[in-house]
Amino acid sequence: MKLPFYRSIQKELERVNVALHQVFEEEKELKIKEVLTYLLDTPGKRLRPALCILSYKGCFENESPVPDAVIKIATSLELLHMASLVHDDAIDHADIRHNAPSIYKKWGNEVAIAMGVYLYSRSLSLIASVGNIDVLDRISVTVTQLCQGELTQVMNRGEVNLSIAAYLDILEKKTGILFATACECGVLLGGGTSGYRADLKDYGTTLGVIFQIIDDYMDIMGNEKELKKEPGQDFELGEITLPLLYLLETCAPDERAGLIQLIEKQNPESLNTLKVKVKDSESDHKTKLLALDYIKKSQDSVNAT
Ligand code: FPP
Numbered sequence: 001m002k003l004p005f006y007r008s009i010q011k012e013l014e015r016v017n018v019a020l021h022q023v024f025e026e027e028k029e030l031k032i033k034e035v036l037t038y039l040l041d042t043p044g045k046r047l048r049p050a051l052c053i054l055s056y057k058g059c060f061e062n063e064s065p066v067p068d069a070v071i072k073i074a075t076s077l078e079l080l081h082m083a084s085l086v087h088d089d090a091i092d093h094a095d096i097r098h099n100a101p102s103i104y105k106k107w108g109n110e111v112a113i114a115m116g117v118y119l120y121s122r123s124l125s126l127i128a129s130v131g132n133i134d135v136l137d138r139i140s141v142t143v144t145q146l147c148q149g150e151l152t153q154v155m156n157r158g159e160v161n162l163s164i165a166a167y168l169d170i171l172e173k174k175t176g177i178l179f180a181t182a183c184e185c186g187v188l189l190g191g192g193t194s195g196y197r198a199d200l201k202d203y204g205t206t207l208g209v210i211f212q213i214i215d216d217y218m219d220i221m222g223n224e225k226e227l228k229k230e231p232g233q234d235f236e237l238g239e240i241t242l243p244l245l246y247l248l249e250t251c252a253p254d255e256r257a258g259l260i261q262l263i264e265k266q267n268p269e270s271l272n273t274l275k276v277k278v279k280d281s282e283s284d285h286k287t288k289l290l291a292l293d294y295i296k297k298s299q300d301s302v303n304a305t
């Protein structure tokens with residue numbers, strides 16, 4: 001774990017890891033176990049558990065031990081996140097996840113669908129074992145919003161008239177809300193004030209949007225070496241992300257039809273042409289400015305705590 005804020009919670013993140021292993025060890029069916037072991041061997045950044053634990057710790061003036069309930073909720077959020085990515089890779093036909101073949105690629109669509117629901121159900125059991133109705137309520141609403149974000153995105157593929165506000169709403173729901181909920185659950189379990197909870201909710205939401213704007217920008221402007229996967233995967237699915245939305249918004253009226261034709265081709269050649277157009281237009285700068293604006297907002301929220 002390279003991010004500096006992980007250092008203060010290394011012990012707690014190790015407990016999350018142990019809890020994940022325990023959840024998966026309960027599975028006795030060897031073929032299912034094989035997939036679960038693979039998921040543990042190709043981990044993500046554990047960002048959602050980290051946000052939950054740090055938000056909990058922030059409720060106390062002095063260093064105090066982190067109870068099992070917090071570790072369980074942090075673990076349940078990771079399981080929920082894993083479930084959403086296993087489904088997302090099937091929806092996006094994505095071959096790579098965490099620098100390794102995705103569950104969809106390795107085991108196919110059917111396994112990915114069932115495994116996503118399996119992970120979600122294991123997450124629910126952990127939440128139930130904590131018995132905090134406010135946390136359950138928060139996470140339930142979050143799952144609805146996650147699905148709304150994913151569904152709205154998929155159902156707007158190829159929609160060149162998508163507004164920037166609608167695009168940002170998708171990012172909030174798809175990524176921001178789960179970050180926000182991770183923070184809020186930490187505060188709920190730590191008995192923090194409603195003001196602290198509101199500031200961390202804003203922090204989590206903006207952090208998630210920043211994360212996703214960068215991910216979308218890199219899909220168009222990044223290269224294989226930086227990304228460790230081929231760029232253009234969202235583009236080839238027909239997803240019209242921020243750099244393209246700004247390009248369409250700022251282009252001369254007689255350029256728009258040509259740009260739409262390029263976008264609709266959804267192939268690596270049209271992506272390369274669009275990449276140059278983004279670089280040479282206001283779009284590149286505007287995308288970076290909006291990301292910086294969100295970074296400022298997230299810093300303001302965290303400084304307010
Ligand atoms: C990644 O987006 C996807 C998400 C952050 C959310 C996916 C949500 C669902 C599939 C619905 C919820 C499902 C369950 C089982 C709770 P991306 O495709 O832009 O990012 P990527 O480049 O990491 O794939």
Ligand code: MG
Pocket residue numbers: 088089092094
């Ligand atoms: Mg995806």
